[in-house]
Amino acid sequence: MNGTIKRVSVACLLMFGLLMANVTYLGTVKADDLRTDSRNSRAFFARYAIDRGWITTDDGKTTLAKTVDTGDSTYRFERRYPMGKPFAQVVGYFAPESSSGIEAAEGSYLDGSHPDLVVRRAIDMISGKPAKGASVDLTLVSKAQQIAYKDLASTGKRGAVVALDPKTGAVLTMVSVPSYDPNPLAVANKDTVNKAYNKLDKDDNKPLLNRAINLTFAPGSTFKTVTSAAYLSDDTSRTAETEVDAPDSLPLPGTSISLPNYHGESCGGRATLVEALTISCNTPFAKMGMDLGYDKLKEQAAKFGVGEPLQIPLEVAPSNIGPDQGKAALAKTAIGQQDNQMTPLQMAMVAAGIANKGTVMKPYLVNKILGPDGSEIDATRPDELSEAVSPEVAGELTKMMVNVVAHGTGTSAQLPGKTVAGKTGTAETAPGKPSHAWFIAFAPVDNPQVAVAVFVESGSAGNDATGGAVAAPIAHDVMQAVLGE
Template identity: 60%
Template sequence: MNGTLKRVAVACLAMIALLMLNVNWLQAVRAENLRSDARNTRNFYERYAIERGRITAGGKVIAQSVETDSKRFRFIRQYPDAKLYAHVTGFFSPESADAVEASENKLLDGSSADLLLRRSIDLFTGEPTKGANVEVTINPKAQKAAYDALRASGKRGAVVALEPKTGAILAMVSLPTYDPTELSGTDKSKVFTRYEELAKDKSQPLLNRTIAQTYPPGSTFKVVTAAAYLEDDSSRGPDTQVDAPQNLPLPNTNISLPNYGGAACGSGQVTLQYALEKSCNTPFGKIGMELGYDKMKEQTEKFGMGTQLGVPMSVAGSDFGKEEDKAALAMASIGQRSNRMTPLQMAMIASGIANGGSVMKPYLVSKITDAKGDAIDEADPEELSEAISSETADKLRTMMVSVVQNGTANLAQVPGVQVAGKTGTAETADGQPPHAWFISFAPANDPKIALAVIVESGAANVGAEATGGHTAAPIAKAVLEAVLNK
């Protein structure tokens, strides 16, 4: 009898062990495959069973869940002003999400550990689970002004604006854009077909150019070269005389670096301020070679280049380029060669100068609240780096104000406001017209906003730095006015 019981017990233990192995195999090893299996519709329907939290900007709802009459899909996502905020909100599709919808997904759908207390209370009171609300830092006036002005140019491009003292992102516009509503429906066939169309579009409407695309910065980068030059010797300033030949011979080559159109830059020697005002190539190419690669690279890193950023969306890395020879260094020092920057990085440079040399870490989410409006988390501004001394920042501010008042950026002037800025033209390798750039901050003595504008292939049929001045600077002016003229 005892032997029979033992055999039964062993058999039961073996079955339990096999059962546990099977459960672990299914829930751990095969979980991802089962979750993505087309026959598994449970997760698909559950995705729409909870009321996701709202995404708001300046008190304005830019994404929300609304209840439907469907028995299978209780809530669907809506995006007021969809195209205007597409690269901020992103989309919430049947199987994926993008931008804030993706980065804050666990908060928006209520599954975050930060909402455990709220879920417990709701369970006790019998209320349905709701996701947390996400408030972003976007200034609706700045966003609309940037969108309208960039769209009026008829070109692809991007505008990103920051609050210098905190790093809050005030505007994030990338064109062309798309309608996230089309990618947030419940009909997989329609959503996937539309996504494929957008993904294959050569104009790349799904690409957030402000943070996911790098470009040669052109002459906007000359403020970084000027910063390295001023930091190298504190006795230097806007009135320091620098060599400005009509053509700068490039070592170990048979070519020279000219100014735009081969024009002269003064009479061979000019002040550093004049060189920045007129955006002369030869003085800054020469300065870069004299400082050397290490000092130039170090200065770029102090402005945040090479630092991996999330805003919370991942930001493409900006890079000064690898060390080559003196000729390549001269070109990189005027924003060409292998020098590549995101618009956000260029806005951070402007912001750092505006903020007395301190670059703040950029961020997009300002506050998280639960369904009842109670705060869960709030942004705490954080310094990313001390890029330059306050003395150097003051000198650069003076020179950048002069660029707007007396130089290539007169179209960025805002009545009653002192604006600092720098234009740029970036040559491309694909034979297209150069890109038009502008970086800026204002008011110069108490900056409330710093920004970067790029218009792709926006420099056709106009001359020199006037490309950035004629194409990109007016876009910046519209954004500055939207923020400053209350």
């Protein structure tokens, strides 16, 4: 009899142990999968039981995402986006089964599940009140954001605009066009949301992609600023007035072809660095790249953040100058072609690093996190990413870029009463296809408050678009808006 009881006891203990192991497994390892499973109707309804925190900008003065009480016990709270398309790529959407942008990146604060909100969550549970999340205030300047969007969208362009505070790294503008209205993706109806999402997902223009950070493009002549930085840093005796070879065409080693200047223009055979950048000669910068070698050019690019994994907190696709494919390829890489691929954010960081006397700051989108009671939970503190160049080299680069805007290809970016430094770029894409148009800049030069990169995608601004004609005027408007003019 005792033996039977022992065997039953052991069996019960074993089953209890297995039960506890299964509960632990489901509650820890499988918890997220079960919570997000599309068949979990409980999770679906729970998403709408939370008074989700708001997303704002301009120190809380402009509302980008808000929660309204519908009075419906099933779908108590609904998400709305009053500013719509201009901010959609940054703010994202909060859908029945998914989220994107800041809605996803800061989701644990917005839905109140972050450890910083554990006390508040306990109070709400005890009091029986709906769970309430924290608010997220962004660094965006709403006026500049809307102007950047209007300038791109009103003429049917595809592209992106990024503006940074050079001294802090705060993202002042981040626009991607085409964009989308996030409101249809936020309704509490899976079928409606799926139809709206699928329509956007199948759109050939890819409005769901943030061209500012999700995609990379050939930067064209804007990359000549990086090549110039490497050339000046390689020999401290060099300045903006140093003369370099500037032939009408440059034979490429190991090939039977020569690299010409844009549209076959002549740069006079010899030119100072400032002259070469002002009229955007290809041949001198291509030769600089070959003379420096791949490793030095890659190292200089890395000092500006190229290849650095970034989260702002949105994830940023890494930029890259491409692999080492020999001297001929390096000549093209040095002028922003070949396999050279940059995000608009990365090129804004290049401009910002030069503006900030050589120091590149980590870019960031979140200004601060505010608890449900309005108290500050967290705030971003500016942090250095790297020392791209010395202050002296940054000064020489600034002189060169000032001349581009004052007398060269970037005159459309001039601001009344303020000195602007900039560089145009016209990047070839494929034989017979239109070029990308770029412009990077910062202002005012004596006290930089904004650095900007404007990218206009191939074919969306005509077949012969250039950075000076298409991108520079947009940069002008964005800088003017940031500076409050």
